[in-house]
Amino acid sequence: MKRVRCPKCDNFITFDETKYKDGQSLVFECTECGKQFGIRIGVSKLKDRPHDEKHDEQANEKGFGSIVVIENVFHYKQVIPLQYGDNSIGRYMKGSAANTPIETNDPSIDMNHCVINVSRDKKGNLKYVLRDGPSYTGTFVDNEILGDRERRIIYDGSLFTIGATSIILRTADSEE
Known part of the structure; x- marks a missing residue:
């Protein structure tokens, strides 16, 4: 079943x-x-997509962008690269499911706090979509909390906050 x-x-x-x-x-x-x-049944949307694989190879040379993590109270700045697909952002802990972990002492960041999905739009440009984990403290974009199941398209320079930590998106285009 x-x-x-x-x-x-x-x-x-x-x-x-x-x-x-x-x-x-x-x-x-x-x-x-x-x-x-x-x-x-039995078919993954992630497999057998030569169009995306071609874009993936091109983007691997340039990257898919990154997030700049600025801990407001606790520690230091980190730059973490993004990958194609879901980037699960959360506090680093051994065995965590987050594939984009933040090394932090901030207790208000969940182990799986939010997700940035990197995909391509109809024109082939990279698109970045942010959604909450769901997390206990929420994910804020432009000082507005994301609702349950809400998705927000974010752009280069977008600032979002998880816990007491601010994060800035740097798209692949801005890193050239």
């Missing part, structure tokens, strides 16, 4: 995946909120 999560309310829907073939599309309707959504 497989479980899928409703993208609107996080309710789990269980189904028997053995009744379907790889590549087959299924449509579900959430019993809690009524949202209809589709999935494709």
Whole structure:
């Protein structure tokens, strides 16, 4: 049995995946909120995308940008490179799932505080989308807290705050 999560309310829907073939599309309707959504069995959106792989090779030469971490009270400045896809930002701790860890003593930063997704728009330009983890203290962009499930497109020089730490986005274009 497989479980899928409703993208609107996080309710789990269980189904028997053995009744379907790889590549087959299924449509579900959430019993809690009524949202209809589709999935494709056995096919990852991250695999078999030569268009993205070509862009990835080009971007690996230039990079995907970085974040500049400025701890307001506690320690020092860090520059952490970003990768294509989800960059899970959080406090460094051995075994943490954060792939973009911040070395900090700031107790108000969760181990998985927020995520910056680096992808390409329809024109092939890099796009940066920020969302909260969810975290206990929240993620602030331009002094506004991101709501649950809210996503915000951020640009070069965008300032966001997690805990008592400020972070500035540096896009790949600005690093040339």
